[in-house]
Amino acid sequence: MEVKVAKTAGFCNGVRYALEMTLRAIREKKDDEVICTYGPLIHNHQVLMMLRERGVEEVRRPEDTRGKVVVIRAHGVPPEVRRALYKNASRVINATCKRVARVQAVIKQHAMKGYFTVIVGDEDHAEVIGLKGYTAGRGVVIHSPEDVEKLPQEWDKVLLVAQTTQNEKIFQEIESRFFKKYPNGVVKKTICGATKERQQEVKSLAACVDAMVIVGGYHSGNTVRLVEVARSTGIPTYHVETENDINTSEMRKYKTVGVSAGASTPQWLIHKVVTTLQSI
Ligand code: SF4
Numbered sequence: 001m002e003v004k005v006a007k008t009a010g011f012c013n014g015v016r017y018a019l020e021m022t023l024r025a026i027r028e029k030k031d032d033e034v035i036c037t038y039g040p041l042i043h044n045h046q047v048l049m050m051l052r053e054r055g056v057e058e059v060r061r062p063e064d065t066r067g068k069v070v071v072i073r074a075h076g077v078p079p080e081v082r083r084a085l086y087k088n089a090s091r092v093i094n095a096t097c098k099r100v101a102r103v104q105a106v107i108k109q110h111a112m113k114g115y116f117t118v119i120v121g122d123e124d125h126a127e128v129i130g131l132k133g134y135t136a137g138r139g140v141v142i143h144s145p146e147d148v149e150k151l152p153q154e155w156d157k158v159l160l161v162a163q164t165t166q167n168e169k170i171f172q173e174i175e176s177r178f179f180k181k182y183p184n185g186v187v188k189k190t191i192c193g194a195t196k197e198r199q200q201e202v203k204s205l206a207a208c209v210d211a212m213v214i215v216g217g218y219h220s221g222n223t224v225r226l227v228e229v230a231r232s233t234g235i236p237t238y239h240v241e242t243e244n245d246i247n248t249s250e251m252r253k254y255k256t257v258g259v260s261a262g263a264s265t266p267q268w269l270i271h272k273v274v275t276t277l278q279s280i
Contacts, residue, residue: 001251001280004209005270006201006260012194014074014097015042015264021095022071026054034068038085039126041073042264043220045241065089075126076100078133099164100127103190104134110159110186111136118142118151120174121163122221128163145170148177158185164192165222165263167229168199194263195222199229202260206233209258213238213246215273216262223262230260242269243276251280 011019018041025035036057040048048058059065062084070089072082076096085092096104107117117135120142121128132139140151151158160178162171168191175187206212212230216223218241230237236254240246251257257277261270 001254001277002256003274003277004205004256004258005274006198006205006258008194008198008201009215009259009261009270010263010265010267012097012192012198012263014099014192014194017097018042018071018074018095019047021093022051022056025069025071025093026056029069033090035071036065036068037071037073038062038065038077038081039073039075041071043217043223043262044264044266044269045217046269047264047266062088069093072096073126074100076104076130077126078130080133081130096130097164099190099192100130103131103161103164103188106188106190107131107134107139107159107161110157111138113157115157115159115186116140116155117159117161118148118178119161119163120166120171125163125221127165131161131163142174143170145173145177148174148181151181153181155182156184158182160185160187161190163221164190165195165225166191167225168196198222198226198260198263202226202229202258203233205258205260206230206235206237209235209256210254211236211238211251212258212260213240213273213277214260214262215240215270216265217241220262220264223265226260226262240273243272246273246276248276248280251277 036059066088069091071093074097116138123141227239
């Protein structure tokens, strides 16, 4: 089988940086040090297992970082959590992605001027929870164009931003409804370039193959969105976490398959999926 691999498949800069910082902390660790991450470092079971094997703990409450080295992941955290981590941990490695930090800063600046913030994203996602923390209690999360109609009309100062890995097309629809409702509203285009390029490449790759395989965690939001983008082109699309999830008899139907992967999928996993497909 011929396999075409997307150039943008795999780690984005933010995830790569967070993982590199964590691996460096492991290498330089003193004997009595314990390293932990605040929440799962990335949405990929295989990488998390590798970190666990190297002694990295995952904690979910700031008080559980007491005396430990803690890594803040690429998604960032709300300001009160950040303060609590600096208070409790022996050392904080802040691996918040620079682009996410920029969105946090934009929200904070507008919140200080009294703005309400509308965040397009997944309410339970760590990045969105972090962003909402900067809205001074005036933040609302929406995720569909219809949700704009439910926002209060009387808001006079309103900012619209997106979680960095949101779907570009949906954001554009939300933006046009937002301006109809709030002609003086402020829109900041915060979808990460890496996300846009990845989605764009999946679309163009889907146009020249028989089927698409997207590699990444089943709970990884940006991977799930890549699957949606591929499916929206009408092509058969398969979401796999590892090469073991490939249904070989099913894949035999195809001559050419395109492969892309979410921002938290390591190259070695993509490589295993590609070689398995090539052997069919
Ligand atoms: S997708 Fe973009 S904004 Fe999000 S962590 Fe990766 S590089 Fe940063």
